[in-house]
Amino acid sequence: MTETAPINPAKVISTALPHMLRYDDQVVVVKYGGHAMGDPALGNAFARDITLLRLAGVLPVVVHGGGPQIGTMLDRLGIKSEFRNGLRVTDKATVEIVEMVLAGSINKEIVHLINAEGGKAVGLCGKDGNMVTAEKLTRRVRDPNSAIEQILDLGFVGEPAEVNPTVLRLVMKEELIPVVAPVAPGVDGETYNINADTFAGAIAGALDAKRLLFLTDVPGVLDANGKLIKELTVSQARALIEDGTISGGMIPKVETCIEALERGVEGVVILNGKVPHAVLLELFTDQGAGTLLRP
Numbered sequence: 539m540t541e542t543a544p545i546n547p548a549k550v551i552s553t554a555l556p557h558m559l560r561y562d563d564q565v566v567v568v569k570y571g572g573h574a575m576g577d578p579a580l581g582n583a584f585a586r587d588i589t590l591l592r593l594a595g596v597l598p599v600v601v602h603g604g605g606p607q608i609g610t611m612l613d614r615l616g617i618k619s620e621f622r623n624g625l626r627v628t629d630k631a632t633v634e635i636v637e638m639v640l641a642g643s644i645n646k647e648i649v650h651l652i653n654a655e656g657g658k659a660v661g662l663c664g665k666d667g668n669m670v671t672a673e674k675l676t677r678r679v680r681d682p683n684s685a686i687e688q689i690l691d692l693g694f695v696g697e698p699a700e701v702n703p704t705v706l707r708l709v710m711k712e713e714l715i716p717v718v719a720p721v722a723p724g725v726d727g728e729t730y731n732i733n734a735d736t737f738a739g740a741i742a743g744a745l746d747a748k749r750l751l752f753l754t755d756v757p758g759v760l761d762a763n764g765k766l767i768k769e770l771t772v773s774q775a776r777a778l779i780e781d782g783t784i785s786g787g788m789i790p791k792v793e794t795c796i797e798a799l800e801r802g803v804e805g806v807v808i809l810n811g812k813v814p815h816a817v818l819l820e821l822f823t824d825q826g827a828g829t830l831l832r833p
């Protein structure tokens with residue numbers, strides 16, 4: 539049996555208190571990724587952390603993803619799905635399932651978990667209170683064979699064009715915890731599927747959040763030797779994307795971090811949501827828990 543060091547309650551409290559005061563009445567946006575969900579015990583620990591943050595006077599806003607869960611449902615229904623540039627190609631049938639899974643089952647599950655821990659969560663999506671207006675994503679990509687630039691058409695994939703945080707502020711004022719799904723209407727009346735990282739960045743910017751936390755399935759940004767990088771400046775992060783150290787799904791995440799910092803969010807952290815109580819460790823301990831990106 540391994541022996542663990544005895545916990546010194548006075549030390550724990552005296553370490554946590556200054557951090558708690560720093561975040562008092564401040565907005566902290568937590569992006570809960572689909573890869574970080576799934577384990578019931580971790581889901582409960584996450585819900586407990588969010589509830590404790592609110593009790594400690596912090597104003598948490600949860601923005602969740604659910605990519606793997608959408609994939610499972612599409613498989614069950616026999617609808618084929620593919621990703622391009624890290625984003626799901628979304629036709630009319632797919633966007634209906636995306637909305638059903640994100641704004642329906644996953645959103646309500648997270649609300650339920652938080653409420654079961656004694657919190658008061660309210661489930662929303664970009665449609666509620668006209669919170670987010672989406673515009674169809676238009677991105678130019680270069681065809682590797684012909685080097686000709688093309689517009690990437692992903693169907694009903696959107697980007698937040700406008701964020702109106704009124705409904706979020708009203709909910710937070712009533713001691714409620716908003717839990718938001720990344721689905722939003724376009725001015726054309728269509729429903730758009732938005733990458734949850736991008737959505738969380740836009741929400742954090744509109745709320746002038748003190749911190750934006752990305753809970754994923756790796757300890758943070760890893761260097762070329764697979765070692766955790768504790769702190770990164772924007773220019774260092776750009777260099778790591780340029781030299782290929784940061785790749786795949788980590789690219790949109792880090793790009794969102796950079797945009798959020800440019801919109802005035804004070805600090806953005808990428809951390810492992812599979813570590814129990816990752817949120818509390820990050821916010822209320824001296825050493826933090828993942829990679830902190832700074833301007």
Ligand SMILES: Nc1ncnc2c1ncn2[C@@H]1O[C@H](COP(=O)(O)OP(=O)(O)O)[C@@H](O)[C@H]1O
Binds near residue numbers: 756
């Ligand atoms: N330098 C890097 N450091 C950490 N993860 C990286 C890096 N480069 C690529 N990745 C990949 O990015 C993934 C996280 O992105 P993603 O799968 O989109 O997460 P989520 O679904 O939680 O939003 C990691 O699991 C890892 O495979």
Ligand SMILES: CC(=O)N[C@@H](CCC(=O)OP(=O)(O)O)C(=O)O
Binds near residue numbers: 571602735
């Ligand atoms: C356009 C696009 O790709 N949307 C994502 C939305 C969910 C998401 O981003 O979930 P994770 O955070 O778990 O990856 C999707 O359809 O999977």
